[in-house]
């Protein structure tokens with residue numbers, strides 16, 4: 001791993017040679033051959049490199065610069081129905097034979113505590129190469145240029161009256177070869193970008209302060225996307241929003257109707273639907289790290305998850321989707337990951353990785369595996385998971401027009417949810433009053449809470465595609481040791497009735 005803590009070293013790191021794919025293929029071949037010769041009934045390997053960069057500026061200065069380049073491989077073997085795994089950084093032939101030995105040793109070591117043998121479904125081999133269409137490679141852009149752009153954002157915020165502004169760019173590129181003992185050889189390359197800032201405005205008289213974070217979403221995209229987000233323009237608007245929050249009346253706690261913007265709703269979808277419908281959680285395998293789920297396998301095709309308006313789609317094909325890729329880390333093609341998790345309100349499908357499908361009587365996995373590094377064991381992770389927009393015309397104004405008294409919620413804020421993915425509480429960047437179908441002034445100190453099933457069943461208004469937006473996160477955490485996955489969630493604006501709204505500043 002090479003790590004650069006300053007821009008000069010980063011320039012050198014960015015000019016490292018691209019991966020030699022023929023060499024990766026040779027190493028993969030060596031590892032798989034060694035594994036199968038030593039007794040593995042199945043073996044697969046992810047081998048390649050992940051590059052990451054994080055640049056942060058506070059006011060007029062560079063605050064943090066980090067760049068890493070992490071080559072590596074992870075070999076997974078199946079021996080007598082037990083998984084064994086070994087991952088390392090060294091990309092050399094000697095390491096492959098040693099890895100096969102260690103992975104098989106690990107599989108045999110867990111055999112005495114095996115509950116049931118791992119059973120793999122049939123998979124067809126794929127030979128493919130998928131390079132994500134990319135505008136400007138962010139790693140080819142000089143670090144000083146990135147710092148200059150961030151300082152411009154901060155300057156715009158300060159000029160508009162902010163007391164503080166911190167802004168950042170995060171970038172990552174994954175280049176990875178997947179190969180398995182059934183003949184798959186898949187090389188993929190993808191890049192993602194997350195532009196972000198937060199402004200703070202202080203009321204010197206009262207000592208109170210308000211913040212507003214940027215709404216520009218993380219995307220699978222390059223430097224050109226980061227530039228297109230107009231952070232400078234948004235910074236001035238964010239300062240105005242923060243000032244309005246400072247002057248705003250406290251929210252009136254109680255039960256009320258809410259219209260939720262996709263910039264907020266994506267996180268609610270992630271926590272309540274995305275995580276609750278992961279099969280490993282439902283089976284109790286994933287319990288330690290805020291795991292498990294209230295959505296049990298016997299609820300398949302019967303649980304009324306939400307109202308008729310609720311259809312939740314999984315995919316790996318939305319342009320800009322952080323989980324968009326041609327094959328998952330089990331080598332399953334993206335077509336497999338096109339499915340409905342919830343269909344017109346009814347729970348229809350779990351997300352599954354290789355070897356899980358038969359546990360609920362399904363034929364095969366639906367392409368939901370990801371390893372956050374080549375050296376990590378691939379686990380079940382979310383594809384893009386989105387709320388389908390209303391096929392009938394419905395604008396944001398119409399949704400708001402249907403509310404006598406309520407709130408319009410914009411931007412993701414704080415969040416909390418129990419390990420069963422049931423009881424939740426979400427904040428937001430802006431809460432605006434709605435009165436008699438008209439948008440009013442912002443209120444402050446608001447959050448909404450509820451329980452997953454009753455919340456989604458209170459969905460009674462859904463915006464059409466004109467209100468749809470794809471948002472998401474670089475860093476969905478799961479498992480121990482924790483793995484961080486990028487994932488996008490699209491949503492239209494949506495209206496929910498009788499939602500409990502809290503005043504978070506009121507003393508309990």
Ligand SMILES: [Zn+2]
Pocket residue numbers: 270275475476477
């Ligand atoms: Zn998550």
